[in-house]
Amino acid sequence: MSSRRRGRVLPGFGLSLGVTLSYLSLIVLAPLAALLWKAGDAGLATLWAGISSERAVATYRLTLGTALAATAFNAVVGFLLAWVLARYRFPGRRLLDAVVDLPFALPTAVAGIALSAIFAPTGWAGALLEPLGLKVAYAPAGIAVAMAFTSIPFVVRSLQPVLEDLEPEVEEAAFTLGAGDLAVFARVIFPALLPAFLSGCALAFSRALGEFGAIIFIAGNIPMETEVTTLLTYIRLEEFDYPGAAGLAAAMLALSFVTLFVVNALQLWRIRREGRA
Amino acid sequence: MKRRSILLLALTAAVIASPAAARAPAKEILNVSYDVSRETFADINPAFVAHWKKTTGQDVKVNQSHAGSSAQARAVLEGLQADVVTFNQVTDVQALRDKGQLIPADWRARLPNRSSPYYSLPAFLVRAGNPKGIKTWDDLVKPGVGIVIPNPKTSGNGRYSYLAAYAYALDKTKDPAKAKAFAQKFLANVVVFDTGGRAATTSFVEKGQGDVLITFEAEALGTAKEVGPKVQVVTPPVSLLAEFPVTVVDKVADQRDSRALAEGYLKFLYTPPAQTILARHYYRVSDRSVSAKYRQQFKPTRILTVEQVLGGWEKVGKDHLASGGILDQVFVRK
Numbered sequence: 001m002s003s004r005r006r007g008r009v010l011p012g013f014g015l016s017l018g019v020t021l022s023y024l025s026l027i028v029l030a031p032l033a034a035l036l037w038k039a040g041d042a043g044l045a046t047l048w049a050g051i052s053s054e055r056a057v058a059t060y061r062l063t064l065g066t067a068l069a070a071t072a073f074n075a076v077v078g079f080l081l082a083w084v085l086a087r088y089r090f091p092g093r094r095l096l097d098a099v100v101d102l103p104f105a106l107p108t109a110v111a112g113i114a115l116s117a118i119f120a121p122t123g124w125a126g127a128l129l130e131p132l133g134l135k136v137a138y139a140p141a142g143i144a145v146a147m148a149f150t151s152i153p154f155v156v157r158s159l160q161p162v163l164e165d166l167e168p169e170v171e172e173a174a175f176t177l178g179a180g181d182l183a184v185f186a187r188v189i190f191p192a193l194l195p196a197f198l199s200g201c202a203l204a205f206s207r208a209l210g211e212f213g214a215i216i217f218i219a220g221n222i223p224m225e226t227e228v229t230t231l232l233t234y235i236r237l238e239e240f241d242y243p244g245a246a247g248l249a250a251a252m253l254a255l256s257f258v259t260l261f262v263v264n265a266l267q268l269w270r271i272r273r274e275g276r277a
Numbered sequence: 278m279k280r281r282s283i284l285l286l287a288l289t290a291a292v293i294a295s296p297a298a299a300r301a302p303a304k305e306i307l308n309v310s311y312d313v314s315r316e317t318f319a320d321i322n323p324a325f326v327a328h329w330k331k332t333t334g335q336d337v338k339v340n341q342s343h344a345g346s347s348a349q350a351r352a353v354l355e356g357l358q359a360d361v362v363t364f365n366q367v368t369d370v371q372a373l374r375d376k377g378q379l380i381p382a383d384w385r386a387r388l389p390n391r392s393s394p395y396y397s398l399p400a401f402l403v404r405a406g407n408p409k410g411i412k413t414w415d416d417l418v419k420p421g422v423g424i425v426i427p428n429p430k431t432s433g434n435g436r437y438s439y440l441a442a443y444a445y446a447l448d449k450t451k452d453p454a455k456a457k458a459f460a461q462k463f464l465a466n467v468v469v470f471d472t473g474g475r476a477a478t479t480s481f482v483e484k485g486q487g488d489v490l491i492t493f494e495a496e497a498l499g500t501a502k503e504v505g506p507k508v509q510v511v512t513p514p515v516s517l518l519a520e521f522p523v524t525v526v527d528k529v530a531d532q533r534d535s536r537a538l539a540e541g542y543l544k545f546l547y548t549p550p551a552q553t554i555l556a557r558h559y560y561r562v563s564d565r566s567v568s569a570k571y572r573q574q575f576k577p578t579r580i581l582t583v584e585q586v587l588g589g590w591e592k593v594g595k596d597h598l599a600s601g602g603i604l605d606q607v608f609v610r611k
Contacts, residue, residue: 055609120484138469138486221428221470223609234472235430238347240376241600 042243050247070147078155108213138220147208158200346433366433423487441517
């Protein structure tokens with residue numbers, strides 16, 4: 001019973017670390033390196049011209065705006081879904097639980113075609129919304145819908161296990177100390193969920209930023225209006241404009257990094273604050 | 278030794294590829310093509326396989342790959358093993374030469390009609406009864422007309438539609454500035470830019486977007502036949518010649534030793550049986566007897582060419598399609 005051996009139930013640390021690192025390098029770092037290589041090839045001026053063109057800036061605005069809207073929507077609905085799945089027992093719960101993963105399993109292009117068929121003016125949802133003046137398909141709203149659809153599992157799946165693991169004793173203790181329902185939720189449950197909730201939302205946000213397949217079928221793809229950054233990247237590739245595409249891709253990558261960095265910083269700040277308290 | 282291992286590899290591949298492993302290993306070629314040619318080549322390939330069997334006794338197979346023409350060109354450049362390409366755009370084939378040295382410079386001279394076995398032109402598909410009264414290109418730039426075309430940046434089909442609008446205006450006014458303004462108005466009326474030709478057809482027909490779809494006459498006529506009376510085809514009195522250039526990809530064919538088969542396949546496209554299939558898919562063909570037989574399905578049209586009106590593909594590439602070119606200038610909305 002030596003504490004020195006803890007964490008090494010299986011032998012072969014060196015080998016498994018080696019495999020892990022080579023695998024990560026191969027599937028994550030190599031493509032990124034190739035991207036930066038292509039980007040670096042072009043020279044900074046060309047690269048910057050591609051990144052800062054008026055059309056590219058319009059795509060950032062649209063992509064960020066719709067991704068934020070989709071994430072806000074997912075934060076609310078995803079929280080609700082995770083809560084219902086973790087806290088209640090009802091017939092069909094397992095089915096609902098499985099359905100949450102569907103956006104992961106469904107090819108995004110299929111999702112895009114299905115969504116655009118539903119939300120087009122000739123589809124059943126579109127036919128209801130259009131008379132109200134709500135244009136979803138072939139408008140920015142459609143992009144947000146597609147993003148929300150493909151990224152909601154991140155929020156649910158991040159929250160659900162944490163919710164399920166919350167010790168009922170903690171809540172009971174809060175009740176016995178005289179806290180009301182709202183106070184228990186706001187001061188006991190929610191703070192415990194916050195890290196998972198934030199990272200779920202951040203993952204959903206990054207996923208929404210990078211979404212392509214589902215969007216191009218519902219967006220309308222009109223330059224300056226409904227063209228997302230991933231599509232413009234694709235268009236640049238079609239034009240054999242590799243530096244342009246690499247520049248846009250690097251910009252997207254930087255955005256994703258910033259998102260993840262912000263979330264990590266938030267969590268660190270929270271941990272420190274709690275450590276002091 | 279090396280040769281034997283290659284043979285073994287080929288055999289294994291053939292065994293894996295064909296479920297009936299007892300048959301002699303079949304030779305295969307891959308035809309990499311544009312988006313809306315799926316059904317056409319699905320008809321041509323069996324006819325070719327039968328023809329090849331009859332003339333050489335060999336069992337062969339032709340595999341197909343379809344997507345936007347430029348996307349396909351890029352795939353081939355990045356290593357997709359295409360023995361032949363059948364594109365809808367001279368610039369996309371030329372890219373195989375300019376960016377990858379996969380084909381010789383004189384590729385257009387290797388087969389008749391500048392290596393284009395059939396042709397078509399951008400035509401209009403409108404809703405039943407043509408409620409917006411769309412007859413010619415001038416009707417497309419009127420306010421309130423919604424146009425659906427595939428994205429000219431990703432689709433050869435869409436590029437022809439843009440170039441046709443520009444060429445029409447240039448031919449009429451002889452003034453590049455006016456033609457550019459016309460093209461700008463034309464693109465401003467577009468309500469959906471799908472990335473490929475077939476997606477655009479779906480947006481127009483199934484999802485009710487826009488008042489007019491502009492696509493190859495072949496796709497327009499084929500769609501009208503398929504979906505019936507809720508749409509109708511309007512062939513404009515003037516349009517632009519859309520060529521469908523084909524070539525053997527020499528580098529791949531030499532590597533895979535498929536040149537004879539690949540060349541045989543492309544030559545077959547010019548024979549009356551293949552030309553008949555093409556005409557049945559509403560492409561215009563050059564074979565005299567076939568073209569006479571199918572004359573009634575096409576409206577007489579004055580056909581402008583890129584060479585006459587726009588100074589050739591090289592110039593189009595430089596002036597219109599290059600980054601910052603005329604297309605970029607009129608494409609982006611202010």
